[in-house]
Amino acid sequence: MRISPRLVAALALVAVQLASQLVAAPAALAVVGGSVAGRAPWVAALLDARGSQFCGGALIAPDRVVTAAHCTQERGLLGPRDRAPRQLTVVLDRHDLRTRSGVRVGVSGIWRHPAFTDVGRGDDLAVLQLDGPVAFEPVRVGDAVAGRTATAYGWGRTAESGPVSSLLRQVDVPIRADHDCAAALAGYRADAMLCAGFPDGGRDACTGDSGGPLVSDGLLVGVVSYGRGCARAGQPGAYTRLAHYRDRL
CATH class of the missing domain: 2.40.10.10 (Trypsin-like serine proteases)
Structure with a gap:
């Protein structure tokens, strides 16, 4: 079957428009499943x-x-x-x-x-x-409370096998109860760790976000530590519980 040049041009235009939408889509994501962060100089x-x-x-x-x-x-x-x-x-x-x-x-x-x-x-x-002090306001360390919402920040991957982000992103996740964390994470230590994430996954820190902050109620409660994959169901992210180490900071 022959295809007219005009039809070829129209199909090409549609393809370009779809491709541009696909390229632009990741900009709406953050870490995994969040959004582009506002200014956070700390x-x-x-x-x-x-x-x-x-x-x-x-x-x-x-x-x-x-x-x-x-x-x-x-x-x-x-x-x-x-x-x-x-x-x-x-x-x-x-x-x-x-x-x-x-x-x-x-x-x-x-x-x-x-x-x-x-x-x-x-x-x-x-x-x-x-090497020396900076003029930005530091963030204060606080205690994590199960059930409260926390926000993770980072420039890591926007999907488990996706690209890293050039823009700082943030994602809101619930802090889980210790018994949930222990059931999901082998070797979980309630004194020194916390975990956060939705039971069905979908939102999480990811590769490249390690060491980044987890903030709840304006306080720094955790440091991104590890996880099994990114944003998987039943696999909350693991964080260092900073309140446990307050005297070391």
Whole structure:
């Protein structure tokens, strides 16, 4: 069957319009299932020696950023290797990673919880000492309350196998009761961990969001630690419970 050039052109136009809609669609997502965040200058992006963002963090004092312990290590052929402080750069108030906005600060020291061995065992906590103080207001640490809504922030993947985001995104998830967390996460420690997410999944932090903040009622209650996949049903995200470590911060 022959197809007229006019019909070919019309079909091509429709295809272009559909493709543009598909490309634009991920911009409406956040982390997994959320939205583009508003300005949050205390949310930190951690950059490696190549200048690539790989983890998040939160400003808890003018010269200190809290993150996950596993963000201070990198995987090598012989196992995890410690990152040197000078290999890291903290960027604050940079909503869009494609820009040079915000403040870049070097790292002069790293404190990692001495009991940390693996994310599944807990104690996934580290504090980065900055080269100097910054002018942004730090976020205060508080207690997590089961049943309350919490917000996770990050530049991580927008789907389990999807692309990372250039824009800071946020997602609201409910803090789950400890018995729910223990049923879903092997080795769950109620003293040092918390979990958050919907039973049916759909919203979650994801790869690239590690170390980033979980905030509830204006207080920093958790640090993104780990999860089985992203936003899967029955698999809430695991976070470091910061109230347990308040005296270390």
